[in-house]
Amino acid sequence: MIRQVRKYLQKMATDGSASVDHSLILAKDDCLLWQGSAELLPLGQTLIERLNIISLVVAEPPLPICDVLLGRTSADAAEIIPQDTETRTFLHDIPVVRKDEFSVDNAQSIVDLLGQRKGILVEGVGIVATGSVTVEQAYINYSSVYHALFVKLMLQLLADDQPPSAQEMNLLQPLWAQLGTDIPLHCDDLLAGPLLEKADILKAIDQVGKRTVALKLVDSFFGNISCFVDDSLYISQTGASLDELPGCIDFVPNDNSSTAGITASSELIAHRAIFAKGNLRTILHGHPKFSVVLSLFCRETDCKITDCWKNCDKVRYLNDVPVVAGEVGAGGLARKVPPVIDCGIAVVYGHGVFATGDEDFRQPLSAMIDLENRCRNEFLQAVQARCTNETK
């Protein structure tokens, strides 16, 4: 178990979701195990001992997104409502604990909220998330909360009534510097198609999965990948980490002659519907942050729809890339994406990107990178413009 603790602490540092100096993972076997920042230990220990759980992550993102977001949230708000689909579906809302509501000796407010939700935001501490089965689960819940808060804040900076202040822009300076440099179009060394043999397909899926994570295009748990050959799919399993796909690929014949693929990704239905259009060989699905943020930026003014994730029937565009709404799995996305994906890429409102290839994974990966880069640029310019306008 201590190996798992080390592994996910390392992962949080590598994927950029947690500051190395402010992250702690605890796990309970028949005794308590932990790795990470000792100064967080007293709080972490108090929490894990009082909850019927296996693992706990206490960490702060490297950028002050929690502080900036809390600064924009009314002091009496009990929770933050996420905008992105993944979090909306699996976490519902993210409870908030303010500084004056707890201390290490009196952490009851945090215990109570963690008894209700998989992850919460604690002012001055960061994100606290739990797992009741594995260490990995606390890491996934942490990542989900981080993703949700990040998307929520970016959308506010872009579209809220209150434009970003100079102070906020200053606090987030390292982010603007990151966005100033494009994600490299690092695709041409991926295995070239056509991908016909099982061994090649598994290798190509492994490669592209690792690459999307290495490029920080997506967080490792949010996405799925498939390859179509001989009227069958090879598809990543549900809950599989994109950078650890070997052994986690299901073979799913299109004629449903076997149900062994019951463990395949929840987006199997969407992948099948996309392949049913013919001629396509590969699909890459992930949740690049700025594509997700911009997909949520809707300019409709006179719209009656309130549950946009589910009920919006419009096709909008990010530049020339179509955006449609639809919930995960059997929830509608599988119907809405295939009709608009002829151009090789489509975005699902508040969720992520589907990109297709007709030979290998170079084409969908480069399309996804290209879209994300364009979204990053557009976002940066728009936010900077809003801030400048404000200070004038």
Next chain:
Amino acid sequence: MMGWTGQLLNVDLTTGRIWKEPIGEDLLQNYLGGRGLGVRLMRDYYRLDPFAPEIPLLFSVGPLCGTAAPTAARLGVVSRSPLTGTIYDCSAGGRFAWRLKAAGIDVLRIVGRSNSPVFLQIDSSGAKLHPADKLWGQRVGETVAALSEHGSVAAIGPAGENKVLYANIMMGEGNSVGRGGLGAVMGGKMLKAIVVDGDGKVDIADADRFAHARQDVIRLFKASPVIYGDLGIAQYGTPALVDLMGQRRMAPTENFRKTHFADAGNYSGPAIRKEFTPKNHGCYGCPIQCKKSAQDGTPLPEYETVNHFGALNNIKDLRSIVNSNNLCNQLGMDTISAAATLSAWGEVRGEFPRAENIGDLLLQTALRQGDGDLLAEGAQRLSQQLGKPELSMSVKGLELPAYDPRGAYGMALAYCTSNRGGCHLRAYPISHEILRKPVATDRFDFAGKARMIKIAEDCNATIDSLVACKFSFFGASLEEYAELLSATTGLEYTPQKLKEIGERIYLTERFYNLENGFAAEDDLLPKRFFTESGSSGDGIEVAPIDRERFVEEMQKYYRIRGLNEQGGFVDSTFLERQP
């Protein structure tokens, strides 16, 4: 009080007296309903012999029953098992639970023994006993047909009348109160059937909050490949698992001598679909509808049943398996235990029963005629009597279902820690070890499993008390069900609080069992699993389980549960300290 009716209906079959009494709010709030409340109400009776007239047979609904909470039209039936000798509960879905609650009752408690066969009729105005001499001896279908004009029926078949130790109580819609032989307890009381037809409504404290939570649950169902995926259980029913278990090489075959059956494709989900073009046929009010039936209405078998009447008995004929399933339903017998007992008998004799003989054997079992009299005792007693106790593939006398423990180490532990014997549903580690929900774990590794099992047992004890279906939790979690419960009752329940309730229920059951003579040596798998390999292949090695490592993890489990090294209670006053 919202969510509960607060009423217990007593029926004393010895005297014919029927009366209502209130249930304390304290008990309802701390044990919820279903399994938890039923187990609590056994506190003064758990030592009784399962066939003693005074033993209570409890039908207990939950606070969510009667609401639109997904999969919650269920009840728990609780007593002591004649098969295992443990405290016993079984969760069953169907219209019966709904109608019972609608008659204004949280718990129906049946005690005593009638002199002659009777059936019990309950509606909103009261309850009455009627003679059932004409129904005695009838199969389940005939009994249900004779009574269904009066409401929803729960009945026993000939197996229950003849006290087959794994006799079921069958719900009219085809659901069964299975495994532990509570049908025999009902038969011992000479109670042939219960028919209920309440028409009350359950009020909800906060309808908006309820609707919101319900939407969350449905969204999670849709996001779950196991539930609503193209290859999931809504499409194929639980036989969707046949291909998966085959691929994972953990499908029990020939009394667990092997773990792979080459002909399993004959009864896979797709094979059943091709042969029968099934209709969906699920529990009342359930959005998943995982049960399937043939066009003529014959219920089609579940995963456990196809494997056990198939691979476990070396039978490859789908029609034979469907017939066995149907016959068990009609005779009112548990399919897993019936098939596993036949399989143990087969290995003892050196010859597994042939497909064409299974029907006769099942009939003889239900009637306790010929070889059937021994088969009716279950695998453990049968193997002992035939001098080969090691060939009973059971834990605490309950025959193991269709997940070989050598293929999933959490499952290996959980079979042994289950308070009702070798059951897969108490901790249901298959969910993470095989189906990757809520996250995947390494099935060939014991690391961390003790605590996983402990937490899952607590969660599932709560789920069985709400009462909701375990399959809901391939998508949803206690988070959403705590919301549904809070919205229904107007009391605040959190997942953490629900797990505490679950822990109390689990420990209460274990306490009863230990008092009744169970000990650490009963928390053990049959020797076969520690000494023989399964069927390795396709790059998967199915080795015997490392017994030392197993014992080490069991010791961890005891420590995590707060038990001593012998798995016993440190504090003998545990029960007295509980509400």
